Amino acid sequence: VTTHTDKEFERELVELRNRLLEMGGLVEAAITNSVRALIERDAELARQVKIKDREINRMEVDVDGACRRMLALRQPAASDLRFITTALKIATDLERMGDLAKDVAKRALELAKSPQAPALSSMHDLTKLADLCEAQLKLALDAFVMRDVDKADQVLHGDHALDAIYHNIFNSLLALMTEDSRAIRRATAVMFAAKHLERFGDHAINLAEMVVYMVRGTDIRHPKSRTVGAEKPEPT
Amino acid sequence: VTTHTDKEFERELVELRNRLLEMGGLVEAAITNSVRALIERDAELARQVKIKDREINRMEVDVDGACRRMLALRQPAASDLRFITTALKIATDLERMGDLAKDVAKRALELAKSPQAPALSSMHDLTKLADLCEAQLKLALDAFVMRDVDKADQVLHGDHALDAIYHNIFNSLLALMTEDSRAIRRATAVMFAAKHLERFGDHAINLAEMVVYMVRGTDIRHPKSRTVGAEKPEPT
Numbered sequence: 001v002t003t004h005t006d007k008e009f010e011r012e013l014v015e016l017r018n019r020l021l022e023m024g025g026l027v028e029a030a031i032t033n034s035v036r037a038l039i040e041r042d043a044e045l046a047r048q049v050k051i052k053d054r055e056i057n058r059m060e061v062d063v064d065g066a067c068r069r070m071l072a073l074r075q076p077a078a079s080d081l082r083f084i085t086t087a088l089k090i091a092t093d094l095e096r097m098g099d100l101a102k103d104v105a106k107r108a109l110e111l112a113k114s115p116q117a118p119a120l121s122s123m124h125d126l127t128k129l130a131d132l133c134e135a136q137l138k139l140a141l142d143a144f145v146m147r148d149v150d151k152a153d154q155v156l157h158g159d160h161a162l163d164a165i166y167h168n169i170f171n172s173l174l175a176l177m178t179e180d181s182r183a184i185r186r187a188t189a190v191m192f193a194a195k196h197l198e199r200f201g202d203h204a205i206n207l208a209e210m211v212v213y214m215v216r217g218t219d220i221r222h223p224k225s226r227t228v229g230a231e232k233p234e235p236t
Numbered sequence: 237v238t239t240h241t242d243k244e245f246e247r248e249l250v251e252l253r254n255r256l257l258e259m260g261g262l263v264e265a266a267i268t269n270s271v272r273a274l275i276e277r278d279a280e281l282a283r284q285v286k287i288k289d290r291e292i293n294r295m296e297v298d299v300d301g302a303c304r305r306m307l308a309l310r311q312p313a314a315s316d317l318r319f320i321t322t323a324l325k326i327a328t329d330l331e332r333m334g335d336l337a338k339d340v341a342k343r344a345l346e347l348a349k350s351p352q353a354p355a356l357s358s359m360h361d362l363t364k365l366a367d368l369c370e371a372q373l374k375l376a377l378d379a380f381v382m383r384d385v386d387k388a389d390q391v392l393h394g395d396h397a398l399d400a401i402y403h404n405i406f407n408s409l410l411a412l413m414t415e416d417s418r419a420i421r422r423a424t425a426v427m428f429a430a431k432h433l434e435r436f437g438d439h440a441i442n443l444a445e446m447v448v449y450m451v452r453g454t455d456i457r458h459p460k461s462r463t464v465g466a467e468k469p470e471p472t
Contacts, residue, residue, distance in 0.1 A: 068318070068321055072314075072317055077308055078308075081304065082304070085300075085303070085304055085307065085324060089325075089328060174420065177413065177424075178420050181413075181414050184414050185410060188424075188427070192431070195431075
């Protein structure tokens, strides 16, 4: 039997999911725009990203409140409980991803101060990195909505490509700085932006891992933490 | 009347608190040791930090499990519910802080590869930054345990000092790189380590804000997100 309360709860769950998706959409736009602002030295766009971030922050507080209300009033069990506690954590990750987009926007503002300086060669790779970040987030949110473990797995596997591009950027900027000391300040800004993107990608991994937990009920986070002994070398 | 179940629940709450404190203790040790490893170019100590991080990761999964079990079985309300949902988020922050210590340890391993290179002048400031990070974390955990909003406020105010030291380090490393191209690789590593510490400090702020929420029931996160209009310039 479906009671009135059940239906209301059902509606609340759908609303919670939609809010997280909306929040994810804002974060996607933020990372894309922040990198565009960086590459095109568009200070106005960078400022917009910073302002939009407040909306993302507000949404986290809203989602948290909704989750807590549902935990208090609906006393959910099993998969609903997993969904709600996962939503609490996903909101945190999305908010941090928004912060990282804002951090990239700050670098963009720095670069926009010297509009005449020549473009750095790494900019093409930076666009590739940003595209991959956005794709990873999109896929992770898809996995969440469809409760699709295969899609979550794709996210987990996509991280290698992202790391590889990051390291390319890092090394070519290091070489550039050594060759041309006038480029050091700008190259450092781009290096940090690349690092922010790489960390953005790490958050997409977190999301994917949480989706697997939500669907399967098993925690796959930190697989390495379960094995003692040999460890594969990690990217720095 | 205190029933048997109440007492058991009480015991579980104390246990949860203790676990978070234990996790916090590991994170404190990790950040201190990672910076010591960086400054003393002690590769062995850096490797220990990386290994210890797995224990921190495991603890997050444990804390999450305990929180979810309590939410499912005890159906807590009001302040207990706030405590448990806050614990879920605190565990995430502590785990990320452990990751940042591991990131510093990776930079330490890089620096340890060139034991003969001269020490960089920023190392003294880096120790100061690490001490402040550790103090902020300690204070935030104290605030959590004692449900002490004043202590949490102290953490929130401590962030300016931390940011100031970070910017000193950043600028002096930038100057060094411009003067001496042979120092670029090492200076970049230290710059990233300083950035990791600065972000570690941001997480302490998150913890303090969550303590205020837990105690007062009002969310003070993202104060800027509530005001539209004039914005103070932010550190980059």
